[in-house]
Amino acid sequence: MNSKFVVATPELPDAKHLKNTVEKLASYPTRNSLSAHIKPACEWLADQLRPLPRMQVEVMEYTLPRGRRVPEDMPSYQVVATLPGKTDRRIIIGGHIDSLNLEVKPEEGPAPGANDDASGVAVVAELARILSATEHEQTLVFVAFSGEEQGLLGSTALAKRATDENWKIDAVLNNDTVGSSRNLAGQKDNKRIRIFSEESENHQSRELARIAEFFIRQTMQDFRAKLVFRRDRFGRGGDHTPFANAGFNAVRFIEVHEEYTHQHTPHDLVEHMDFEYLAQVAQANLTVMATLAQAGPQPKNVRMQRADHHATRLTWDVIPGQKYVVYHRETTSPIWEKAVPVGEAKTHTVDLVNVDDHIFAVGAEYGIPVEAI
Numbered sequence: 001m002n003s004k005f006v007v008a009t010p011e012l013p014d015a016k017h018l019k020n021t022v023e024k025l026a027s028y029p030t031r032n033s034l035s036a037h038i039k040p041a042c043e044w045l046a047d048q049l050r051p052l053p054r055m056q057v058e059v060m061e062y063t064l065p066r067g068r069r070v071p072e073d074m075p076s077y078q079v080v081a082t083l084p085g086k087t088d089r090r091i092i093i094g095g096h097i098d099s100l101n102l103e104v105k106p107e108e109g110p111a112p113g114a115n116d117d118a119s120g121v122a123v124v125a126e127l128a129r130i131l132s133a134t135e136h137e138q139t140l141v142f143v144a145f146s147g148e149e150q151g152l153l154g155s156t157a158l159a160k161r162a163t164d165e166n167w168k169i170d171a172v173l174n175n176d177t178v179g180s181s182r183n184l185a186g187q188k189d190n191k192r193i194r195i196f197s198e199e200s201e202n203h204q205s206r207e208l209a210r211i212a213e214f215f216i217r218q219t220m221q222d223f224r225a226k227l228v229f230r231r232d233r234f235g236r237g238g239d240h241t242p243f244a245n246a247g248f249n250a251v252r253f254i255e256v257h258e259e260y261t262h263q264h265t266p267h268d269l270v271e272h273m274d275f276e277y278l279a280q281v282a283q284a285n286l287t288v289m290a291t292l293a294q295a296g297p298q299p300k301n302v303r304m305q306r307a308d309h310h311a312t313r314l315t316w317d318v319i320p321g322q323k324y325v326v327y328h329r330e331t332t333s334p335i336w337e338k339a340v341p342v343g344e345a346k347t348h349t350v351d352l353v354n355v356d357d358h359i360f361a362v363g364a365e366y367g368i369p370v371e372a373i
Contacts, residue, residue: 029109095120096148119179295367
């Protein structure tokens with residue numbers, strides 16, 4: 001299904017490619033961040049990404065600080081691959097390459113971590129392959145975090161680096177446990193992916209989730225995003241959180257029905273996964289990342305006219321040559337219900353839509369909208 005609101009990509013994700021990546025990563029005895037196997041796993045992934053056009057690949061070394069599940073300060077490694085764009089604004093997609101088996105010592109196996117989270121890393125690698133074939137407005141960053149199972153340590157290190165180096169990050173898409181469509185309780189959902197997001201005055205993660213849902217809905221025929229308005233699952237966390245804490249827009253993608261008895265055990269195996277479902281998840285991410293990658297800067301001073309009439313008039317500051325889209329939804333709706341491309345206009349009137357009953361926003365074409373006030 002084509003849409004004027006999203007950017008077309010040169011190809012779609014391949015379930016066989018995704019499976020090959022998961023199988024390779026799951027073949028390591030363990031990928032625990034404290035083990036000797038984490039660096040070889042990262043080097044293998046880096047070697048898969050280095051031949052891609054224009055891709056700049058780094059195996060980033062950082063320190064795991066002493067703490068929960070880390071007996072003493074020690075080095076670890078993660079992969080950061082950068083595809084330069086026309087600007088230095090960045091879109092990041094990540095999954096965590098490390099695995100965990102709570103039944104054995106960290107340096108021992110087996111800890112296959114097929115779904116948690118070789119599935120997310122496979123999505124990252126497949127999108128890197130596809131998106132490297134074309135040029136983008138934004139710089140794209142593909143990350144395989146480590147230290148996730150010890151308390152989001154790799155993502156914390158990268159978020160600090162991003163802050164220290166003044167990275168301009170428009171969006172972080174974290175994929176963690178995204179490769180299974182059913183659980184052992186008999187629940188199944190191969191038509192949706194959950195997106196977790198939090199509301200904050202310091203970032204627009206909730207609006208990132210909302211526009212991601214819109215892009216997916218506009219593009220995919222039989223697959224949807226289920227928005228969950230929480231930072232993460234109750235009492236748990238993911239690699240998007242350190243970025244949100246640093247003030248960046250960041251969300252988590254995760255399957256609808258997790259199988260908890262497989263997580264952090266030797267039973268997190270390739271055979272329990274659904275690679276056609278994982279390909280759909282990858283396509284959803286591809287739609288969001290490729291579209292955001294072409295967006296211009298957000299509009300400023302988005303305002304609604306405060307008047308008593310049956311239409312709503314919006315105004316905003318424009319950048320010459322930039323096209324805009326006006327969005328609106330009922331105040332009770334979690335999703336954007338209507339989108340209207342308005343070209344290079346600096347004002348737009350939405351006829352017969354009451355300002356009292358609706359929420360309005362304006363976004364640069366392909367970008368995260370800014371709510372009108």
